[in-house]
Amino acid sequence: MINVLLFAHLKDQVGTDRLTLDQEQMTVKELLELLMDKHSLTNVENVMVAINEEYSVEEDIIKAGDTVALIPPVSGG
Helix, strand or coil, X not given: CEEEEECHHHHHHHCCCEEEECCCEEEHHHHHHHHHHHHCCCCHHHCXXXXXXXXXXXXXXXXXXXXXXXXXXXXXX
16 A cells, blocks of 8 residues: 655645555656546646655655655645
8 A cells, every 4th residue: 555645736636635546656747647547636736746755766766655645736925
């Protein structure tokens, strides 16, 4: 199981702040594609992804038991 934490507009689009995926292993890119297809998420190309509190890139591997946080860009003034 992979735990996914969602913030800001991603949380609003999915309707929850966390998901549990029944996957043993996948890349960050595969995760983002799955979430776009299954939950119709938008603007994920600008999202920062952290695996177990470490920022990652699309090629990084997510394994069962990992916690992934999807962090949209934040703007302020």
